[in-house]
């Protein structure tokens with residue numbers, strides 16, 4: 039199945055960057071829509087990555103001009119506002135999730151799109167302790183989750199009306215090289231490798247962790263599997279692990295004692311869900327995809343990337359990466 043030309047939004051973000059670089063490393067012609075050409079060119083330094091700055095996703099003429107001569111067959115839509123926890127202005131969440139998807143779908147109706155992959159989130163479901171499958175009710179507890187759910191709810195009928203084949207993938211807790219400094223893993227790595235102690239919450243909450251390389255492969259698999267033209271699919275490991283396991287594994291890998299992790303020194307967030315774990319059987323049944331790396335293997339790769347100064351450069355070429 040021919041994927042090219044490919045369009046990626048959110049290519050300056052954590053997952054989008056890994057995806058765009060991996061597509062480019064495979065020699066696939068990829069146009070990346072970015073908000074800052076300077077940032078995009080710096081983060082996506084590959085000849086196959088064509089970086090195009092667009093101030094906004096509307097009017098559609100802006101997007102048509104951005105892809106001129108390369109109207110996409112495959113769209114990977116990863117741009118989203120509010121992924122960072124502090125970044126939760128309601129107006130921006132609506133604009134950067136719901137409107138962004140609607141505007142991109144409207145433009146895509148004029149392109150020869152064979153597959154439009156919208157990246158949703160486990161945050162669309164909200165809090166439930168049992169494994170979340172795709173039929174779980176949408177009951178988001180955060181504004182970000184609500185905006186992501188609203189984008190999916192609006193996007194699916196809109197895509198149908200416009201004749202755009204839309205797949206929604208909902209990743210669970212993605213981690214790995216390239217994560218922004220504010221996030222748990224790089225925060226742990228920075229503090230522990232500097233010889234500092236790390237004040238943490240008790241870390242009892244359980245999460246479903248997925249290595250970024252596996253998410254990139256899931257996106258690629260979703261785009262290239264015949265017959266997968268619409269639907270919603272969780273992308274997850276299906277395994278719940280306490281967050282404290284991440285801290286303990288990182289401390290051990292960098293040679294610091296567990297006592298450097300001051301569990302309980304920070305209060306647990308009152309709105310912290312005790313357990314979020316996905317049921318990924320629908321996607322696994324529909325495709326050949328399985329996670330290749332478990333939490334411990336993904337953390338080992340992440341620690342190696344940090345130590346070798348490859349945090350920003352990695353991951354690339356994940357699609358060809360053998361275990």
Ligand SMILES: NC(=O)c1ccc[n+]([C@@H]2O[C@H](COP(=O)([O-])OP(=O)(O)OC[C@H]3O[C@@H](n4cnc5c(N)ncnc54)[C@H](OP(=O)(O)O)[C@@H]3O)[C@@H](O)[C@H]2O)c1
Nearest residue numbers: 048049050051052053073116117118119121134159209212
């Ligand atoms: N990280 C996770 O654990 C996780 C889990 C489940 C789902 N997801 C989903 O996966 C996707 C990518 O997440 P990520 O972790 O890579 O996020 P990220 O690092 O925060 O990147 C977000 C990307 O979206 C762009 N963006 C934000 N607001 C925008 C707007 N209003 N207009 C155009 N572009 C905008 C950002 O551009 P700038 O660089 O210009 O800011 C950046 O490229 C998102 O849809 C997210 O909801 C992530």
